[in-house]
Amino acid sequence: MLKHREETYAAISPPIPDPPKDLPSNVTELPAQLLSKDVVSITESLVEDLLSKLCSGKLTSTAVTTAFLQRAGLAGKLTNCITELLPQRALDRAKSVDTYLTEHGKPIGPLHGLPISVKEHVGMKDLDLNAGFVSWVGRVSPDDALILKLLWRAGAVFYARTTEPQTLMHLETDNNIYGVTTNPYNTALTPGGSSGGEGALLGTRGSCLGIGTDIGGSIRGPAANNGVFGFRPTTYRLPVAGWSATMLGAEHIVAVIGPLSTSLEGCKIFMRTLLEQQPWLIDPSLVQLPWKDSSHKTLLRTDSTGRRKLRVGVLADDGIVRPHPPILRGISTLTSKLRNHPDIETVEFPPYKHDEAWSILSALYFADGAAEEKAAVEASGEPWRPLSKYIIDEYTDTKVRSINEIWQLTEQREAYRAAYTRHWNSIGTSVPGPEAETRGYHEELRALEEKESMVDVILTPTGPGCAPPHDCARYWGYTAQWNLLDYPCMVFPTGLQQEPGVDDVETGYVPRNEHDRYNDELYEPEVYRDAPISLQLVGRRYEDEKVMEALEFLLEAAGMSTVAPRPSNL
């Protein structure tokens, strides 16, 4: 596979520049030094700006695709984030899209000619589909995944496939086929996982829009660690048919597919373009819920004077593992900017038994005792990667479950979801929380009367720190919590980065438990230098649109950017 990858690198024209032998720790500024000004300009453009130029013919898809192929190749050499480039099919596609515009005088679709990168385990016709297992190398996808067909129909160009970890169940990215993917901001750190190839590729601007997947944080960790936007939709909104993974029939905890992008708008365009096609007409697993692309006015609450108000719950610490100083700085920087805004209310959102959430997840993740993962790893005799062993043997309560146990655990999951809903509804209202003595008949129905007073979205970390050193991403709580609850989540860069001297260790902290101790001991300011500080905005189930609208609104209100910081100053 490595040979094949080199061949696809070699087929890129103009050739991918060779990085210098002695790489700096932070490689994000190298591409601007090594690539032509035009290539840098194109590849550091945002989805929305590229589309505007592509649709009007100011840029050809061939030019844009050529630029991204070159920069993705360079990103691959810098961070090992690529499994293969697709110059032939991408340029063929770009050419046909360009021809369409010339012949018809209009774009082929809303994504006219836009290059999109794709995580490897999302199937592409006639290409390898190994999902990070050595024994699966050589499995070939008979067809494109449905999401790719829909994006293609909208005009997209697929040009790069990206790395993922063994088992897909790491919050990092390493496997025995391609090795370890690194973080472009600091190559001693992980880009996160499992969509870490996407994360690192976007971090180096080898892509402006990529496809990741997420069952415990796999879109969000990589987006956060690489300082870009990433969106985990509610389940069954986007089609997953045609991907490859273990445990495909499992419904207890459901994996989703979603975008990473250098702009908030890029994620929104991705969602809108897919849902406007009414994919539920061909994929019956999808909820028939059109994308509500409305203004803030309809999605956000209005008070009695008709004034728009956004109520943001702030959950800075989940009560189990306290985030590192830069994360707490990110939260406090943002909330202090929001606090006095007339259209925004911030309110403390205490965690509700996030440890119980993990114990349910932990029993449900590998409900067959990880039989499928073990079979896939042992079939080739490849070694277990450290985080594969950790997740199965240490971190989760992995056992072969009977069907009755699964039903009981599913009931526990539903009870926890219901309790969390009551918790949410109780904050700032008179609705009784899950632990409250109820004082009368039908009291939880007060939520229906007081919905205008309830929290709209939760602002919370994406992890217990910035991108950790390799093999150290052991705590899933800040992302997996929302998988259990099936809440939509948007990860966004704050524009801040970790800085030793600013984000120093707090002395004398007494850890709460072993996870907290591990995380606390992990933090050494110098190790995390330059790591982006990202946060997460979380909404109620199915309120995907509201999360995006709310994020746009609050970033603007805070005077912060809705686009990721550009690595170069072009």
Place this chain on the structure above:
Amino acid sequence: MLKHREETYAAISPPIPDPPKDLPSNVTELPAQLLSKDVVSITESLVEDLLSKLCSGKLTSTAVTTAFLQRAGLAGKLTNCITELLPQRALDRAKSVDTYLTEHGKPIGPLHGLPISVKEHVGMKDLDLNAGFVSWVGRVSPDDALILKLLWRAGAVFYARTTEPQTLMHLETDNNIYGVTTNPYNTALTPGGSSGGEGALLGTRGSCLGIGTDIGGSIRGPAANNGVFGFRPTTYRLPVAGWSATMLGAEHIVAVIGPLSTSLEGCKIFMRTLLEQQPWLIDPSLVQLPWKDSSHKTLLRTDSTGRRKLRVGVLADDGIVRPHPPILRGISTLTSKLRNHPDIETVEFPPYKHDEAWSILSALYFADGAAEEKAAVEASGEPWRPLSKYIIDEYTDTKVRSINEIWQLTEQREAYRAAYTRHWNSIGTSVPGPEAETRGYHEELRALEEKESMVDVILTPTGPGCAPPHDCARYWGYTAQWNLLDYPCMVFPTGLQQEPGVDDVETGYVPRNEHDRYNDELYEPEVYRDAPISLQLVGRRYEDEKVMEALEFLLEAAGMSTVAPRPSNL
């Protein structure tokens, strides 16, 4: 329990009349002879008419509730459809609703004072919750089921609880607590099940709106067999929290809750009233999909001239068990009336592997080898009812499944759903069906281009015959098919009834298989005398509103009624 039931009967005032000793086979006309004119007039009113009078104060809830208590008691004596009446709490509630109207000059909610009957296994605070198992008698519900709280909030009065079969997994209604419930149109026949108590109660007009549940036909069989409307919504639209049953955590095939009513509008009011309350704010299992209460114009297709067209697929025979003559007469009567309507197109909708659908269902229904049902039955030593034994031992492929088997079966279910979608999309279009050789790239996406040409709804039987004799409801295919696909279904009476002489046996028919033979041999015209002929309209997943709108439209187009025929001529 029988003693308790008698006590609740005895508490009704004015007293429930005693039926004559020698009951006719068809008891539907008896209540009008035994009850006062006022009681008959109220109880034979439709939901929409009662609400109009209740909300304006023309009728008090006390009067309406008193009338329904009396008629429900009589229905219970005639068909054994009641587990208990609730005179005290119903009349207390009615009184408080009446007081509200007097004091506030406006109704308390959209269901102001309306009596609603409820299947027993839907929990009511402090009342028994036995779900048809002897060993569960004495289990008391700690709270009202969420759906009851929401209906209560809208103004409803709960006054009667209805019977269900042992295991809840019969298409009939008999258990060892209350015995056998009979069909009011012909007491030698079954009212269907598992919501057969509701069916029989509505058939005798002891209720105009009731709550049933459905995992394989349990709302629809009873509605069909008793000549009323019944609606099986898509899963996760209405809240089921607070019911009692075995296999509560199972997600492979999901049971739903829904209405039975003497009018189409009654079912619509039920759905609208619940969904307008935004129940997803308190129940996170629900899809956040508001009720689209629009006119036909937005739900039905328009052609290029802007003309409204409804395309009805007709699936008269599932290819496995041929329906009895009255059912085929029902289908042909209706389709012949529709065929020349300018706004309607009918097209043959061939079945697609309904036997495969059953084999998947059959493996998934009792995935723990029916361990929970066996435990519940064996705990008391009660005898197995014939259809309990049949469903577990004969009709389904009941085994203890491993979690990996469940995942495989779930994948099969998803593949079947996807294939059925392609089948649906292919009818009358150039979209390749599931078996077709595809001739090019991304061909199934044509469905997105040709959606205006696709079938809107499927017209099909509700069962392989009218209400069968007791212990003979053995074929689930015509209803369970749509549970597997999770399609919304509305059952409606055609206004026709089985008539010996009209619906005679066709001679010389060669059965296709054992199920077909059993059904064929079951048909003797005299046995089914007076049984209502009902049909089913089926829509795509989540198109619940469209099914109701389409049914209204096509019944009106055919000159047929959107209300159930009145048993008396008052």
